[in-house]
Amino acid sequence: MRDRILIVDDDEDIQSLLEEYLRKNGFDAHAVADGAAMREALALKPVSLVVLDLMLPGEDGLSLCRQLRSRSQVPVLMLTARGEAVDRILGLEMGADDYLAKPFDPRELLARIRSILRRAKSLPTDTEVDVPEAFHFSRWRLDTRARNLCAPDGVVVPLSGAAYRLLLIFLQNPNVVLSRDQLSNFTFGRDADPLDRTIDMQVSRLRERLREPAREPEIIKTVRGKGYVLATRVEEKPVEEKQ
Secondary structure, eight states: OOOEEEEEOSOHHHHHHHHHHHHHTTOEEEEESSHHHHHHHHHHSOOSEEEEESSOSSSOHHHHHHHHHHHOOOOEEEEEETTOHHHHHHHHHTTOSEEEEESOOHHHHHHHHHHHHHHHHHIIIIITTTSOSEEEETTEEEETTTTEEEOTTSOEEOOOHHHHHHHHHHHHSTTOOBOHHHHHHHHHSSOOOTTOOHHHHHHHHHHHHTTOOSSSOSSEEEETTTEEEEOSOEEEEOTTSOO
16 A cells, blocks of 8 residues: 655645655655645545644644644654744654755655654664663663653653653664664654754753753763764663663
């Protein structure tokens, strides 16, 4: 069966372009213009991935992404305005799996969609099969089954999909300097764009989740000119074990 792609964009030209292009490349593509039509389409038939424009009439893409993530794990590729890094980060925080800035080359959209689908399909059988049930570090615990980050005081800290993958690669490589390209490739399935600071902003947001001081973080440290390092001991333990 062909993967079904739902495009949510109010621009009729983009709708027609993407429907035709994705169908030519082996996908079952269907476009709608707003949130109400998106919900109707999802109720009629399951989809493999949603291409969701940030700027929509009525309910915007961030609100719709939050709704999707509250009831489903369907992958979401967010379309944003070029240069709006804050919007991209907000999209990722709402649960989007990746983003693409407008205007874009349809070939890049196709590559992003294929990358997201490969990652989504491989997680249950490949990527996480060797991942322990929990990581313990600096009195924090990441439960990889529930994808919960538990603080030292017992508070559960929510993580977006991108933040979870970013923290996971750090925990799998403690005390190893990881470049922006390595972090971007694992988190989004591609190398980092030299002009795109999304990984840096994602690391900054992750530090906030870990209650790190902005000027002198102790868990995730910056290695100037090289990348970032998780500078703490990591223990792999079953979820049931207490700290």
